[in-house]
Amino acid sequence: MSYWAAPVQCEGRLARDIRKSRAHTGCIFQQFNLVNRLTVLENVLIGALGSTPLWRTCVRWFTRQQKQRAYQALTRVGMAHFSYQRVSTLSGGQQQRVAIARALMQQAQVILADEPIASLDPESARIVMDTLRDINQTDGITVVVTLHQVDYALRYCERIVALRQGNVFYDGGSQHFDNDRFDHLYRSINRVEQNAQAA
Numbered sequence: 726m727s728y729w730a731a732p733v734q735c736e737g738r739l740a741r742d743i744r745k746s747r748a749h750t751g752c753i754f755q756q757f758n759l760v761n762r763l764t765v766l767e768n769v770l771i772g773a774l775g776s777t778p779l780w781r782t783c784v785r786w787f788t789r790q791q792k793q794r795a796y797q798a799l800t801r802v803g804m805a806h807f808s809y810q811r812v813s814t815l816s817g818g819q820q821q822r823v824a825i826a827r828a829l830m831q832q833a834q835v836i837l838a839d840e841p842i843a844s845l846d847p848e849s850a851r852i853v854m855d856t857l858r859d860i861n862q863t864d865g866i867t868v869v870v871t872l873h874q875v876d877y878a879l880r881y882c883e884r885i886v887a888l889r890q891g892n893v894f895y896d897g898g899s900q901h902f903d904n905d906r907f908d909h910l911y912r913s914i915n916r917v918e919q920n921a922q923a924a
Contacts (some may be wrong), residue, residue: 744820747777751828753838757820761813765804765823768812769795772830798826802856818849835867836860842877850874854881875907 750757751772759768764789773791787795798803802822812820821841828836838857842850858881872878877883879899887895887902887910894910895902 726795741820748831751831751833751836753821753824753841754838757817757842758826759812759820759823759827761811763812765799765810766792766795766808768823771796772798772827775831776874784910795826795830798829799823801829801915802826803852816849818845818852820858821845821853825860829860833866835869838868838870840871840873841875849870857881859897863912865921886901 727805738838754904760771770785770787770791773787773795796805796808799808801823804819807812807815807819807823811821815823823842836857841857842853844915845853854877857868857870860866869884872880872882879902882899885895885897885902886893887906889910895906
């Protein structure tokens, strides 16, 4: 198994340089996965752990350059003025933007976002999706997002992969995912659920 042309796993064994591959993969989670007792800046600096010597990570010793990069990432997502505030005091949308800044701090080649707007209000969801789209279009970073909100997928994603019962139902441009395909997808899902309830 390979990832970005680098071997990740072979015959059930992880590759020796798997840490390097992980370091270049940014992950954004539905529940943010931030450390609540740390400040916003410290949470973003966690994104640098993959490229920082172990002895420095143990004492949370980050270079001035790393701190500048973290601040730039926070500026990019509109959260720089919260740098020294505890993460636990932020709203859900603000925490998700901190998580995005952490992925930027990693200098990730790809960002995997698992339902990043599922627990957010509409305005916060819009800001988060605008930010992810800007990262993709401006920086050329691949962003893979899982969404249940089809309207957001159509509005923000150039390519859609729709799944039905664990199989690929549609894989193509969002402009070709029309109402007929949408109706057919959800009609089939409803039929499966009804059959399951009847059984």
